Amino acid sequence: MDSRTLCLGVLMLGSASGYEIKKQFEEGPFAHFHAAGFGSIYPALSALLKAGHVTCTLTPQEGRPDKKVYAITEAGREALRRALHKPPAGDIVRSEAVFMLFFAELLDPDHRRAVFEAYLGEHREHVARMTAETGCPCRSDGQRFVHGLGLAIYRAVIDYMDQYRDALLMREDAGESAPPDRPGGETATAEAAVQNG
Amino acid sequence: MDSRTLCLGVLMLGSASGYEIKKQFEEGPFAHFHAAGFGSIYPALSALLKAGHVTCTLTPQEGRPDKKVYAITEAGREALRRALHKPPAGDIVRSEAVFMLFFAELLDPDHRRAVFEAYLGEHREHVARMTAETGCPCRSDGQRFVHGLGLAIYRAVIDYMDQYRDALLMREDAGESAPPDRPGGETATAEAAVQNG
DNA sequence: GCGTCCATGTAAATGGTTACATGATTAT
DNA sequence: ATAATCATGTAACCATTTACATGGACGC
Numbered sequence: 136m137d138s139r140t141l142c143l144g145v146l147m148l149g150s151a152s153g154y155e156i157k158k159q160f161e162e163g164p165f166a167h168f169h170a171a172g173f174g175s176i177y178p179a180l181s182a183l184l185k186a187g188h189v190t191c192t193l194t195p196q197e198g199r200p201d202k203k204v205y206a207i208t209e210a211g212r213e214a215l216r217r218a219l220h221k222p223p224a225g226d227i228v229r230s231e232a233v234f235m236l237f238f239a240e241l242l243d244p245d246h247r248r249a250v251f252e253a254y255l256g257e258h259r260e261h262v263a264r265m266t267a268e269t270g271c272p273c274r275s276d277g278q279r280f281v282h283g284l285g286l287a288i289y290r291a292v293i294d295y296m297d298q299y300r301d302a303l304l305m306r307e308d309a310g311e312s313a314p315p316d317r318p319g320g321e322t323a324t325a326e327a328a329v330q331n332g
Numbered sequence: 333m334d335s336r337t338l339c340l341g342v343l344m345l346g347s348a349s350g351y352e353i354k355k356q357f358e359e360g361p362f363a364h365f366h367a368a369g370f371g372s373i374y375p376a377l378s379a380l381l382k383a384g385h386v387t388c389t390l391t392p393q394e395g396r397p398d399k400k401v402y403a404i405t406e407a408g409r410e411a412l413r414r415a416l417h418k419p420p421a422g423d424i425v426r427s428e429a430v431f432m433l434f435f436a437e438l439l440d441p442d443h444r445r446a447v448f449e450a451y452l453g454e455h456r457e458h459v460a461r462m463t464a465e466t467g468c469p470c471r472s473d474g475q476r477f478v479h480g481l482g483l484a485i486y487r488a489v490i491d492y493m494d495q496y497r498d499a500l501l502m503r504e505d506a507g508e509s510a511p512p513d514r515p516g517g518e519t520a521t522a523e524a525a526v527q528n529g
Numbered sequence: 530g531c532g533t534c535c536a537t538g539t540a541a542a543t544g545g546t547t548a549c550a551t552g553a554t555t556a557t
Numbered sequence: 558a559t560a561a562t563c564a565t566g567t568a569a570c571c572a573t574t575t576a577c578a579t580g581g582a583c584g585c
Contacts, residue, residue, distance in 0.1 A: 136428045137572080144431065147438075154536055168430045175573055177538055198582060200536040219435055220443050223428035225454075231333045231420035233365045233481065234341065238416055239474030241344075246417050257422075277436030280500045284430065284492055291488030295481055303477045334544080351564055372545055374566055395554060397564040 136224070138171055138179035139188075143207060143215040146189060150206040153177050162264070164278060167285040180205055188214050239303055248304055255296045261289045333421070335368055335376035336385075340404060340412040343386060347403040350374050359461070361475060364482040377402055385411050436500055445501055452493045458486045 145151060145159045153176050160171045183189040188211030194202040232254040239247055265286055274282065342348060342356045350373050357368045380386040385408030391399040429451040436444055462483055471479070
């Protein structure tokens with residue numbers, strides 16, 4: 136899903152400037168399932184404007200730089216609808232923190248603990264922000280569903296990490312059990328493995 | 333986190349060919365938190381070989397093409413350890429399916445249901461594969477932790493979707509409540525908003 | 530003064546995906 | 558026959574991230 140569609144999605148919730156769109160990806164309802172930086176938002180808005188999917192209104196402000204407020208057009212809504220009806224690509228998840236915790240035994244105990252607590256803390260903050268939220272009271276079914284889904288995931292992570300904190304962090308000895316020389320386990324490449332270290 | 337570090341991580345679990353490494357990212361313990369295709373794995377392995385982080389052993393096979401089995405070296409382990417001690421970047425999540433469900437009201441009811449059930453089904457399959465798993469019995473604390481974390485997340489998604497299926501799918505009328513013309517809600521840009529559709 | 534928030538944009542560099550190129554074996 | 562699995566690699570393409578460029582207002 137390209138940045139243009141993502142921006143159309145944000146603008147579907149209301150007109151906004153590029154700067155405000157980025158905030159939506161950081162704090163708004165999209166934060167948990169997508170991301171975008173200035174470098175992709177501004178070119179996307181230019182392309183959308185050229186395609187007639189959005190309009191742009193220069194809005195002067197007092198004490199602040201001028202804004203370019205973008206609003207979705209009917210053509211834009213139609214383009215979003217079309218994009219929404221394509222078969223969805225599979226989820227993409229990339230977590231360096233989890234990758235690190237996977238190799239907990241290779242980590243310096245201090246770093247291991249720091250990564251763990253930081254990750255847990257971030258998730259707690261997400262939940263706090265999502266539940267404290269007073270704004271955006273009139274949400275649709277889909278928006279409520281996604282909000283609740285995000286909350287459910289974050290809470291599951293918090294519960295799990297709280298429960299297994301000791302199992303991961305208590306052993307300061309870092310007992311690294313040497314694994315066998317094969318990655319799969321069930322793949323029938325038994326005699327193909329070759330030691331070469 | 334670049335592909336080289338990811339490959340080193342896989343090779344830490346045992347020697348493997350590029351083809352087998354990709355399978356690890358699809359079905360193995362990394363599948364839920366990272367991904368990589370051939371186009372990034374093969375160049376990464378070449379670079380690792382040149383850097384001395386891995387060794388390569390050409391392994392002829394009967395009835396199958398030759399394999400290049402890569403094994404991590406001590407220098408590779410050290411490089412992985414270094415990469416593991418950098419501060420982790422924030423998680424990246426991209427879900428087209430969730431983006432679509434966010435706009436459930438814009439979706440054709442059939443498509444809405446299809447996306448929902450496909451997403452739920454994928455998660456059920458993940459759990460089935462992860463729990464049925466007979467291989468990889470000797471896992472470290474970190475590996476068990478991450479495996480359990482993945483399971484906890486998938487189960488949370490399944491439970492949530494089962495619970496709120498009707499709330500999202502039952503209404504065939506698609507009552508789209510018009511949201512106000514502002515994306516934030518709590519950002520103090522009240523009078524800055526400009527209608528222009 | 531210094532850092533942060535507001536606000537927009539471009540250009541270079543990085544890096545990943547997709548498509549191409551090849552080819553044997555096995556199962557349906 | 559046809560598709561899938563096994564197996565490696567390159568090159569073109571696409572997209573994002575990062576750095577650069579600019580500048581006023583506000584709080585510490």
